[in-house]
Amino acid sequence: MSQPDAAREPAAAPQPDGLRLALLNNRFEGISRAMMNTLLRTARSAILNTARDFSCCVLTAGDELLAMAESLPIHVMSGPDLMAAHMKQAHPNLKRGDAFLNNSPYHGNSHAADWSLLVPVIDDAGVHRYTVLAKAHLADCGNAIPTTYSAAARDVYEEGALIFPCVQVQHDYQDRADVLEMARTRIRVPELWHGDFLALLGAARIGERRLLELLDELGPQALADYERDWFDYSERRMADAIGRLPAGRAVTRGRHDPVPGAPDGVPVQVAVDVDPQAGRIAVDLTDNPDCLPCGLNLTRATSKTAAMIGIFTGLGAEVPPNAGSFRRIEVRLRENCVVGIPRHPHSCSAATTNLSELTANLVAGALAELGEGCGMAATGRNQPPATGVISGVDPREHGGPFVNQLMLAVTGGAGGPVADGWLTTLGIGAAGFLLRDSVEIDEMKYPIRVHEQRLIADSEGAGRRRGSPGAHVEYGPVGCELEVIWLSDGTENPAAGVRGGLDGAPAQQRLRSADGTLGGELGTYAQVTVAPGERLVSISCGGAGYGPPREREPARVVADVREGYVTRERARDTYRVALHPDGTLDADTTTRLRETR
């Protein structure tokens, strides 16, 4: 721990009671973890119980994010606050036993496939003290086509999801059967959906129960004092962390690959202003295109969260992410902007992935450009066919229709100031928290075979700290046709290196015919029917590098060659490191190589 610089230490604040804060923070984190555990262990669809694509958090009565445990940042940093506020507005007379469903892109939610279940925590005096929120990405949300990422949807009508703008689903702890019946008649594989819905409800109710116990034990005043002090503490930590960054403004630009509705791709620009003196960061997303007739538009929640993820990624682990630290961040958004506030009926079907990944990476990249040791290179864009949504009819005994999102190998880790990219990062928004499917589980549950799953040599974004190599995955149906839909990125616009680091290798998506011939590039967005004997080939992006590759320690390069991540040729040409035939470092040649420009 370095000591804060005396010149900018926010010493005006009184010393908090460091023990009481720690004790209560422990309690609240325990509550959100209990919610997370319930959801993980009881959910039915693989996207939840294997891939862990869900989040749980606790908000104050004033709709401020208090505790988020190990939730996915893209789900919770902003959004739950907006939805909690909207719940109070839409349902002014909250009662114990209520539960509300919000999956509306226009009412604070992330995208329509993320179902947010909100439960107001009402104490014995009838006062609303907290809101707990459990959010899960459903395997299907009733879209017009069987995917939860409808890139081609020109509007919310064509997208087709059922939209619940904070609709009551329980009253006095009893289901509102009419509302649930709406979902049952619209969502594919309704038994699966109902199991996931029960898991969401169980998680929210566990959180409610534990908060009521806490209120009973400590009383509302002590908890209100804690909230105030915890937010103040978090704000001070944020101000300190920003205070250590270099001052300045950086503008970074990137582009999303072409999709229907955006044939030239989508350009995105972010401007980041760091004011270490004031301990503030501002991100301006307003200088970007208007909403587009496709599913890529971000929601208000994901636009703001994407910027926040970029900032927190660049700041490190010391700052607790909550409403207190968020006070030091300003994100400028504008109405009817593709990375801003969507205007109905624009579709936001892919609002948690494509442009939010790009935006967050651009913000982390801007921080990197401001100074050595800051920010991070870009993660690989994350949704090639290895994570496509598959559907079809299982020809095996007891088979039936199925739909789910696969989670096979996608790596995506970016180089940072300290460490190389992780093989399990997936994307900056998932942040290395999503789990991958077991091949055996996938082959047991669906009529598919995974023929190949391996890392690709020389596909990493080279750098002093390199990105992770991409992954090659091949799979196809067994005894039936398989429909696969994916919405990827990074085929034309790979992950961008920073501070002299190189870009990662681009994504590819192809079909291998029954005779083994590899077909042409299918594109970033496609809906493909794979026939028996055919295979889909998914090449995921390499993560980008941080700093010049020729500054990478030779020992790391030697280890990369030994382990097959990097070939000798690339070691020599890109990293400027030579190896003896036995695989050990050729120090003399390396020195010579590195001296020549």
Next chain:
Amino acid sequence: MPLINDNRLRFGVDTGGTFTDLVVAGDSGGLRIFKRPTTPADPVEGLLDALDAAAQDFGCTRQELLARGDQLVFGTTRATNAIVEGATARTALLTTAGHPDTLTLREGGGRPSLFDYSHEYPAPYVPRALTFEIPERVGAGGEIVTPLDEAKTRALLRTLPDHHTEAIAVCLLWSIVEPAHELRLGELIAEELPGIPFTLSHQLNPALREYRRTSSAAIDASLKPLMSTFLQQLGERLRGAGFEGRLLIMTSSGGTLDAHAVAAAPIHSIGSGPAAAPVAGRHFAQLDAARDTAIVTDAGGTTYDVSVLRDGVLPWTRESVVGHPTFGFTTGFPSVDTTSIGAGGGSIAWVDDGGLLHVGPQSAGADPGPACYARGGVRATVTDACVALGWIDPAYFLGGELTLDGDAARAALQRDVGGPLGLDVEAAAAAVVQLAVERMVRVIEELTLQQGIEPAGTVMIGGGGGSGLYSCAIARRLGSPLVALPAVAATLSATGVLLSDLQTDVAETAVLSSGAFDHARAEQVLRRLELRCREFAEGPGAGALGSEITYSVEARYPQQVWEIELPLRSGSIATPADVATLREDFHRLHESLFAVADRDAEVELVTWRARIRCDLGSPDLEIATPDASTGSSRPQSDRGVAVLTTRRAHFAAIGTTDVPVHRVADLSPGDRVEGPAFVESPVTTVVVEPGASAELAASGTLLLRPLETNR
């Protein structure tokens, strides 16, 4: 040959990081416990030291003592340490073609905290450079998709010596359904590379999910050279010292196996010491509190392990990890579930720039240890806080085995905590203990909730030299009415080792549904499992006093992927009524664990398990009573001070005061001590907080009542 007789002895040994504990049973004097420093370079040395101490106590030579031994049951961290230190054999991994990165890619996820990108990705257990693809493929239904190419495989095997391979792990996709390719590969290895130990995944761990099965095989193979040598030497040296009895090894599933069986599958010895604590905890929960649901804690000088017993059943986990919880390696096996809390005595207390107090996650460990150990550790730890509060007598820590530096403890606390928080040293120390307790409470609550147990009202069993310090505070926070601190608390694991049955587990994967239940298939699977159990009973278990087979199945609702283990009522599911019962049992279990049941849904049954336990004779666990004429159950360092003294100590509730100090040896059964007080034994200090009380039971156990208010 009778396995036990009255004059014969049974030895239980637990080799921990700091101490080697020995418990001797079978003598009419009851249990005798001994503690000697562990000798990491040669762990057998520490065991022989402890046996020397025992021989002295028995008034005979070590040779004579060992000659009376029927059984020596050994719990060891040897395998765990070898993995953590990277000292295992150079192991090659053979995988299905197309899938070389199963270990490298893990199961995804795994980053320790959201925005901390400062950690490197963990290297795979077997490097990619030592991973080789075998041309073959079996499908999900057991069909051969690509036959094993034997010529290419033989050619590949012949290259392995070039890589200095010392062991080989084999894991092919779907070998659990159709093992032909793995079996043939085993034959080819034996032919091409005779003498190189190998492990076939389906034989070791026939469970679904290729990552876990591969990890099991890789870890097991890598331990074979080391553990077979170690166990062989252990046996030889014990025999050389006069032991002619049976050498058994404690396993991670809470049972014991013959040493040669463990040498053949050494992965089972991982975590063998910690697995024993809940076995002993179960015994004392029944003996002292007549309960079969309990929280068992095992606290050493710098560690704190917890496990939760439900209805007398040992806690069970499918997620056993060796080493760091995030960066370590999964064994892929279910095991007795003990959770190590990162807030034990060695945890470091610190205050961040924003003024928030933290305890851990950094730990000073046993070496250099807390500041008061004066072994080079300078940062304040939880143990230092206990010293600063006056809870630990620096001159009497672990019975005087270690003299502590109280000034160093106070200085560290003042500097690291008191100064930054503006507190005096006692208040700082109290804050550190309170936060550490809170973190322990959170982990215990998570464990109990996962088991569907309400911690309030549940009994705690305190084991290890350190648990007496925190048990009162933890039990209060949990609302737990009783803490039992057995007389053998300081050697709880070694006692558990002694209590464990000879036991093995067998499993088969066969996916069935409660709807359209395939009785014939289920019956086939269950009879095969039963046969394997019977073979064990007639082999290693021959001569046992009794044996018992229990059955369970890992079950789930359709589309769930995390199964829960459902005990079966019998080894047969012959009738539709049996299926209905099984289905109902699953709904109930699911509801108790997760608050919801889906009563309309069918139940999927995946992996079928059977366990055979053979009772080799339970030792008499009465510890020698305190007034026994020899007093010999007490380690030699007991000073036997019979006077009541007082010590200046601090409690948050009442401030600093003179607190009575009792020696447990001075108490008689039924004696009761009111808090604030300390009850000390040579191996532990029990803190009786103000308002609490403690009473010595006839069993020698100290019963702590944390919630009592009617003084």
